[in-house]
Amino acid sequence: MAAFNTRQTLTMTQTFSAxxxxxxxxxxxxxxxLLDASxxxxxxxxxxxxxxPFNQVTVSDRLGRSPRFxxxxxxGRLETRDNDFVxxxxxxxxxxxxxxxxxxxxxxxxxxxxxxxxVVVVTGWATYRHGIPAMARVTAPLVPDKIxxxxxxxxxxxxxxxxxxxxxxxxxxxxxxxxxxxxxFGDQLTGLNVRVLFYNSDAFGAxxxxxxxxxxxxxxxxxxxxxxxxxxxxxxxxxxxxxxxHGIRGIISSSALVAATLLITGDSEALSEIIVTAPYALAxxxxxxxxxxxxxxxxxxxxxxxxxxxxxxxxxxxxxxxSHGVSEDGASRAWEEYLSSHPATDERIKRFE
Amino acid sequence: MTSQSLTDTPxxxxxxxxxxxxxxxxxxxxxFGIWIVNIALTVLTLGIYSAWAKVRNKRYFYGNTxxxxxxxxxxxxxxxxxxxRLIAVAVFVVFSLLSSFISPEVYGLFxxxxxxxxxxxxxxxxxxxxxxxxxRGVRFRFTGTYWAxxxxxxxxxxxGMITLGIMMPHxxxxxxxxxxxxxxxxxxxxxxxxxxxxxxxxVLGLVIGIIASIALIAIGFSQASIAMIAVGYLxxxxxxxxFKPLLFNVYWQGVNLQKNRFEANMPVGxxxxxxxxxxxxxxxTLGLAFPWAxxxxxxxxxxxxxxxxxxxxxxxxxxxxxEMSAVGEELGEVYDVDVGxxx
Numbered sequence: 001m002a003a004f005n006t007r008q009t010l011t012m013t014q015t016f017s018a019x020x021x022x023x024x025x026x027x028x029x030x031x032x033x034l035l036d037a038s039x040x041x042x043x044x045x046x047x048x049x050x051x052x053p054f055n056q057v058t059v060s061d062r063l064g065r066s067p068r069f070x071x072x073x074x075x076g077r078l079e080t081r082d083n084d085f086v087x088x089x090x091x092x093x094x095x096x097x098x099x100x101x102x103x104x105x106x107x108x109x110x111x112x113x114x115x116x117x118x119v120v121v122v123t124g125w126a127t128y129r130h131g132i133p134a135m136a137r138v139t140a141p142l143v144p145d146k147i148x149x150x151x152x153x154x155x156x157x158x159x160x161x162x163x164x165x166x167x168x169x170x171x172x173x174x175x176x177x178x179x180x181x182x183x184x185f186g187d188q189l190t191g192l193n194v195r196v197l198f199y200n201s202d203a204f205g206a207x208x209x210x211x212x213x214x215x216x217x218x219x220x221x222x223x224x225x226x227x228x229x230x231x232x233x234x235x236x237x238x239x240x241x242x243x244x245x246h247g248i249r250g251i252i253s254s255s256a257l258v259a260a261t262l263l264i265t266g267d268s269e270a271l272s273e274i275i276v277t278a279p280y281a282l283a284x285x286x287x288x289x290x291x292x293x294x295x296x297x298x299x300x301x302x303x304x305x306x307x308x309x310x311x312x313x314x315x316x317x318x319x320x321x322x323s324h325g326v327s328e329d330g331a332s333r334a335w336e337e338y339l340s341s342h343p344a345t346d347e348r349i350k351r352f353e
Numbered sequence: 354m355t356s357q358s359l360t361d362t363p364x365x366x367x368x369x370x371x372x373x374x375x376x377x378x379x380x381x382x383x384x385f386g387i388w389i390v391n392i393a394l395t396v397l398t399l400g401i402y403s404a405w406a407k408v409r410n411k412r413y414f415y416g417n418t419x420x421x422x423x424x425x426x427x428x429x430x431x432x433x434x435x436x437x438r439l440i441a442v443a444v445f446v447v448f449s450l451l452s453s454f455i456s457p458e459v460y461g462l463f464x465x466x467x468x469x470x471x472x473x474x475x476x477x478x479x480x481x482x483x484x485x486x487x488x489r490g491v492r493f494r495f496t497g498t499y500w501a502x503x504x505x506x507x508x509x510x511x512x513g514m515i516t517l518g519i520m521m522p523h524x525x526x527x528x529x530x531x532x533x534x535x536x537x538x539x540x541x542x543x544x545x546x547x548x549x550x551x552x553x554x555x556v557l558g559l560v561i562g563i564i565a566s567i568a569l570i571a572i573g574f575s576q577a578s579i580a581m582i583a584v585g586y587l588x589x590x591x592x593x594x595x596f597k598p599l600l601f602n603v604y605w606q607g608v609n610l611q612k613n614r615f616e617a618n619m620p621v622g623x624x625x626x627x628x629x630x631x632x633x634x635x636x637x638t639l640g641l642a643f644p645w646a647x648x649x650x651x652x653x654x655x656x657x658x659x660x661x662x663x664x665x666x667x668x669x670x671x672x673x674x675x676e677m678s679a680v681g682e683e684l685g686e687v688y689d690v691d692v693g694x695x696x
Binding site: 022026060061065076107108109119124 | 378379380383384385386387389390392393396397409412413416417422423424426488489490491538539640666667668669670671
């Protein structure tokens, strides 16, 4: 094994131990390699003498304690774990492999690792918190309306298959609600392709949601629960989602999040082996909470412009909480999911009081 | 490190095979440094370094995997990966943009063309990876054909589904055999002698286990016993995880090369424990424990394998190989087409 100091010049002959693999065959022999002061490697294997100038050898980069591979042109390869010796030799002989020596040094320096960890965490947080939402806000207007239509239709088809059944509300009641909606918000919906639909849904219970194409869905259970003012307040919130293009922005930001994570961890194979869905899910939820807040703000503006009392939104929220909290069937689970994607309800109610 | 005398004469009977444990020498803390530097440089170079990061990650796991005293080498360069990645991303972006402007009929044609390219993508990934993987200075090779890949990854699995799973063990066996026997080390092709029967017994065992669990859940519901229901659900989850180690063992015991082979015994319980605890720790640390989890899994994989050395590796000659591009491999990665050699 090598035993000379970094500073010391290679005046005497040095040796290191390695496996030798001759060119062209999967044969192997343990050898002691000599590196002499004039920069020649020499060793004996398979009853033959091998010699090669060190500067013609290609040396693989250092990587933790894993072995280094030295490619001797036309002769074969040496595999050695004597990483320190190889590094010193690279430096001493001015071998071109010394240019990348800073990288493995970085990878082993605790202070650098800590510093870079902070860089990664801070940029990661900033990208996730501000970068991706900002990117989604900028790119969403570039998405053609055709995609919105498609996404909205897909989502509605999917829900109609499992959770929504035709509304039991009378035609007059539906017309009355649509009429009120148009009267109050009609002049503020220019450019938005908003339509109001009613469905019966035991699974969702009292609920309302906006689809990417501007379709607003209200459940019969919701209509039964609230008065007209409250209906309009929640409708204003849903219009807020449409106005801010939350459907498309949500799709963009969640796919950007996945793409960024894949690029950074760089190994889809390992990623699929170990579930990392929990942080994802949390991240998506926080995007969704931000969008709910934005929709709430939009609702306030819309209601103000339409001359509506914003207290109605607070009382609608309260009624929805009560209705979902009491029921013991599947609806209560749907409500839990709904809750987690929305900001704390108390906080939201306060904003409107 | 022990040195092996590898110029000894070939042996033929199985009893004279020399068992050598496969070792993984990586450490979580050490890999963390490499991993975090990779990520930091990737972020600072706006993603460009990710190609070199991929190479360093791969080299770390290859270089620390030791079989009979020699380690594995990953020989692709960052430049190669970057070129392939750029072309692959360009194709992906053009394809995604086109898909929103063209009519559904043309889009359908596009999708068909993409489906038709899938076997080619899988092969390209396997070919590239084998070409740039070496052991004792000799490279691997992959020689699978388009049509065989079609059968292995699409037609037979489809047949398995149509027959409600009865043909599934055949499909799994065919896919494993396709991957193994089309790999070569130097000038010698790998052989695969796992039988369909082995796959059938793995699948049958799991099916029986799942039926029993469902029965337990049903009984739990009828007796309103939450404990029974919970145990039933946990059992189904555990059984789905048990699939991987059971297949791992069948697969690796079937792989052989010139009478060299592997003993594989990954303990099912241990795998489930490592998988679940890894997932929890990675989730709790928001991904920071990922390197540790990966190293832990690599240890489990290596510790489950014993190489049975026939003493004739030295006679295997390298074969000529041309340089190749990483476009296929990276395209496959962009579209998440991934078939590992080790399942």
